[in-house]
Amino acid sequence: MMKLKGILLLFLPLFCLFLCGYDTFSQDTNTPELYLDPIFKVNYGDATADKPQSKSWTNDYGQWLVVGDEDGPKLLKKDGLGWASQSAVNRAWQTLPSRADVWNKGDEVHIVFVDECALNVVQMTYSKHRERYKQRRSRYLPMPTDCQTLETATITQDSKNQFWVCADMNEKIMVWHSFNGRVWSEPFALADDINNDDISLIVTLKGQVSVIWSNQNTQSINERIHMDGDDPDQWSEPIVVQEGDNNADDHLNATVFKNGQMAMATKNSVDIINQPQFVLRLRDKNGQWTNIPYENLRTERSPSRPIINHIEQGRIFEVHTVRNRVNNRYFISVNEIIRKGDGWEFKELIQLKTKINGKNGDVTSSKAGFLPDEPKLIFFSDDLGHIYSFDLDTLL
Structure with a gap:
């Protein structure tokens, strides 16, 4: 069930969607389940929150994860015995904000x-x-004195090695810039008409930086582009990715491919039984978007908080939280997005469950795509402070 023919493993055919039509997604109901034990515990509920942040990375020195805790964030590293707290760094992080x-x-x-x-x-x-x-x-970072609320933020670096942070603040989308990562600018607004529930996401593309945000007031997903090397406050006019039909909500997560294309998983605000709750949004190298609704809200199944990642020159994975609306239990749905004929298939590979009765979710992964010969880790947490990990390699 989980093995695909070789042609589906190739990167290029996966993205002929930009030129081809698409059908609605299908889903296999006979999905295997796996109960996970925690890899670590902190004194902080939902330690892998919040949308749309990426909290892990893999490099030549190991696998790493940043989680929240009551006395400040924690850096964890995987070693031969499991996941261990990095005490020297964590002492320096005491009193810092915990969402990363x-x-x-x-x-x-x-x-x-x-x-x-x-x-x-x-x-x-x-x-x-x-x-x-x-x-x-x-x-x-410099913060306006009239700041009232700030939900989440993301960071990136462009091809000129300049740094950018974007965040929602006071019903605006704000951007900070640094030439060197040390000295940061005052923030400037890219949008000022958003709902207080909306968020943004910043990503690096080929030769440019993209800021994408939801606007539930206008039922739209929007984008503005900054070309690398331009003045920091020089951005494109707003681009409407999609508007209307309640397609906006504050759930965004993206993965960027080496050829400059991007895939983004988002949630909408339709919230009607037997209607899609998510939208897969694919951006080609020329900035053209294709929007594909998927994953119905069901009587017994409520999906939320999708993330997306890929294996370089290989498969695309989408992962999200599901709440069972009957017994109020949660699980993590791991899925593959597969090219199938003239359409696409959304195939649930496994359901990850825990032994607690409370909430779990806030799935996170790395910004970078997974390398074929390295672990492909996703993480989530529960409201009791337990942190869980799963390696997608077990499905390959």
Whole structure:
């Protein structure tokens, strides 16, 4: 059931959707289940929150994860005995905000930590001599004095090695810029008419940076583009990805392919039984979008918070939380997006479950695509502080 013919493993055919038509998604109801034990515990519920942040990365030095805790965020590393807290870094992180988004490149990691009306960017470098990360600097970003609320933020780096952070604040989409990752600009607004429930996402494409946000007031998903090397405040006019039919909600997550194309998983606000709750949005190299609704809301099954990632030159995975509307139990649905004829198939591969009765979810992964010869890890957490991990390699 989980093995695909070789042609489906190729990257190019997966994305002929940009030129071809599509059908609605189908789903297999005979899905295997797997109960997971926690890999770590913190004194902080929903430690892998929040949308649309990426909190893990894999490099030559191991597998890494940032989670929240009551006394500040925690950096975890996987070793031969499991996941271990990195005490030196974590001491330096005490009192920092706990919700994090990670940008990793080579030996350096930049992390934006998010709290209400506070953003802190930490820069770390891996010390090969000491075999651990060393914090080089920590900076709070300039924040307007009239800030009332800030839900989430994401960080990226463009081809000119300049850094960007975007966040929702006071019903606006705000962007901060840094030439070097040390000194940050005052924020400037890319949109000012959003709902207080909306969020944004910033991603690096070929030669440009894209900010995408939901606007539930106008029922739209929108984008603005900054070309690398232009003045920091020089952005395209707003681009409407899709508008109307309640297609906007505050759930966004994207994966970017080497050829410059992007796939984004989003939730809509339709909330009607037997109608799709999610939209797969595919952006070609020329900035043209294709929007495909999928994953129906069912009488017994309520899907939420989708993320998406891919194996370089290979398969595309979408993962989301499901609440059983009958018994109020939660599980994680792991799916593959497969080219099938003139359409696409959304194939549920496995359901990940835990032994607790409460909420679990907030699935997260890496910004970077998975390499074929490295672990392909996803993470989620429950409201009791347990953190769970699953390697997609077990499905390959």
